[in-house]
Amino acid sequence: MKTRLIDWPTFIISFVVILGVVIPLIIFPEAGSELVGQLNDFVSHRFGFLYLLMGLAIFFFLIFVAFSQNGQVKLGEEEEPPEFSTPAWAGMLFSAGIGSSILYWGTIEWAFYYQGPPFGIDPTESQLETIQWASTYGIFHWGPIAWAIYALPAVPMSYFFYVRKKPIIKISETLRPLLKGYADTMIGKIIDVLFIFGLLGGAGTTLALGTPLISRGISDLTGFPDDMLLRTIVLLVVTVIFAISAYVGLKEGIKRLSNLNLGLSIVLLIIVLVTGPTLFILETTTNSIGLILDNFFHMSTWTEPFAMVQGIEETGFPEAWTVFYWAWWLVYAPFVGLFIARISRGRTIRQVIIGSMVYGSIGCLLFFGIMGNFGLFLQLSGEYDVVNMLNEQGAPAAVIAIINQLPFSSVMVAIFVFLSVVFLATTFDSSSYILASVTQKRLEGDEPLRWNRMFWAFTICLLPLTLMYLGGLETLQTASIVGGFPLIFIMFLIAWSFMKTSTRDLIIDEQYEPKTIILDMKNIREKLKRRRKKKPNDEE
Template identity: 65%
Template structure:
């Protein structure tokens, strides 16, 4: 077992932080939950506006990068073809970034907005219905995928253009922080990212496992228990451990392709056998609402709450701020993964492809699944709101699926899809966690390392699930992810600084990739470029 490549400071630091949070929650569940919830209220209540500003700035920044000279940079050698075809590339980035959570929220999120709409609108009113169809797509739309994409810029740039075989967030901010990333500061940055990801994984498990359990219960008649949920979690762990162990091409790619084909099948089935006209018109109408109110939705806070006649709804903190924080926690992971699979594409293709394919996929899920559930509610075929209040979200989701023709078959496909979605998120997560704790990644992270993190991702959430602390862990990860706002700023700054330096140094202001290739053709591989000399001087300064 090769251990020389392991960055033990980051490896052990991440485990210590995770244990430092989870052990007190295990020993003092009620007290720990109260502390974490108070911290969450403080962060979201006092700094929620920072998350909102961050979302808009990242979205604007990425559009600028995509259409600037920086967007023309090729991630790889001149003339190199993309490592993965567009279908597999889109499947992998979507499966890694979304997971089974989209099956949960796409079906049921509209119901929460229906009852508790934004902007002081009365619950259950025609206006509330309009907003309920749009807000889910907004929360899972371009800003979410922009937050995901930002870390991919500097990471992919250093890995494929400057040829540095390191997949670390700390390495991506080297142009700004210099050699300081080689010390404790760099370790802290990587450990914070890993903690956020492991806690964010708890969120996905908290949503996906009960939903899968309800699907199995509906098909077999077995009662939903903690034991059943634990069994499901172990099955999913085995699947994604095998996938992560098999590697990117033989495991993760294959699982992601299956995932996408099953998604296309179930969405097409619901669209064509369900209320096709209602689904298509409502989805189209929702896109119009979002485009007409994009900046209103992206900036709405409640500064006048509890002043005069203004009542506080807590909608921004409960939904938009929470979602931006959730995407932020996952962003370095998804960015690392998108960077790893984007070899052979340009920066522009990577940025626009991730934002467009990711958003399009979410529009289809929310537009088709969500509006089918809404149709059941409005026509009286199923009292979704009443069923939700009585039985909870997981059971309601399966009950909505039961309203379709061939209901048991569709519930079976839906449950299998949820399992694979969960597995594809976690095999990607374990792959990236393994990469972050290695000093070098040439090809793929070490197999034993990938396998270790596959099971590490499951052990803590499994323990906390039995103690009822899974929700607390996900809240803690979002609070702990607050410093990532500043790291995101450093990532953007680092990419612009590095790419602009290379562009200025290149002949005739051509792509840095072309410049590097010219040096190779001139037989100057052993000579140090002016760029390297400049970088060394900056580090010394």
């Protein structure tokens, strides 16, 4: 084992912090859950506006960078082609950033908005408005701002790794121009530990969403009871798949799994679009795009500021959904950014920014537009009462019930379950790969050590498995979001560090352009020739 490559302080502190949060939740689950819930309410209500402003600021900052001189910088050598083809690259970044959550929320999120619409709309009095926003808000929450939050860390990390030739990609390294020597002290370690803690909490919640969905689908196909035993088996099988993929490596494991993921997703979406209410799906999705374009700023900044003053009961919609999602993307951003950086060799910064935001948003639009609007059609047409199923048996049961309304229902549920497994495995092989990278001093051959990848693969699994039996997964999710609050300010520092460094490098490059160097070399040769003519017998 090449243990000398491990950044042991970051490795040990991360593991201790995780245990320091999980063990009290195991011993005192109710008290821990209550405390974390209070902290979450305090952060989301007192500082919710910060999350919203952060989302907008990141979005416009990246648009500026993409079309500035900084966006033209190549990540790698000037003549170097992209390491991965565009479809493979888009598939990997989409799979890593979304996971099985897109199958879960893309199919059922509309039903929550249908019952509790935004902007204080009364669903019993304004049904048309309710329906329109129900089909729209999910696309907004999983759209360009979400992918901009993901892309922000990717830009400086890839710049420092491929252009500045740093031996490792981690948050503290991107802040070195600002932190100077402090990047190697406890300050840098704490920044990296915050990232790891947030990622493990986010990973645990994604497993918590994906595992019941998969087990419910297996139960529907086989008749086995959807109990804790089945969910444990599902979680362990998924862990083995993504551990093997992470062990094999980026090109052989993660790339192939992502390609399979992308192909299955396209097949599923085409089947639902063709066999479902095609015209309704296309028209409703188009209408939703128009609503977002018309109300983008309103949706991005709505905070219910007057409800308390006027004595009107707050709906809690911004905190429960938009603030929550922006906080959630923020917690995941360093991980997804690291992964996007790792797979973007040979591309320009502009391609990384625009590609992440466009490909990611289009992928989510297709899932919400096709899967979500199919479920909404079932509800509106009276073919199936999805909302009642959701309220009585929960979201996983409602999702599988929607899939069961398709032709060849058993085949479709089987495809859906298999795709959920692949999505989940793709996300977590990427997670374990990046966690291993962050806890090393440098990468050897651009890959983290295999045993380190395996360690984090099983760590990601064991914590959610333990908390799943104790019912504490939601608490871990909330704790990770509260713990990720400092990332708002770290994101600002990341953007500042990148602009400072890349702009300075561009100025230096302009002063010493290749043309100038060539002209200088010509002048030197001419001088040498003149000297030889004057002293023909002199040695060179």
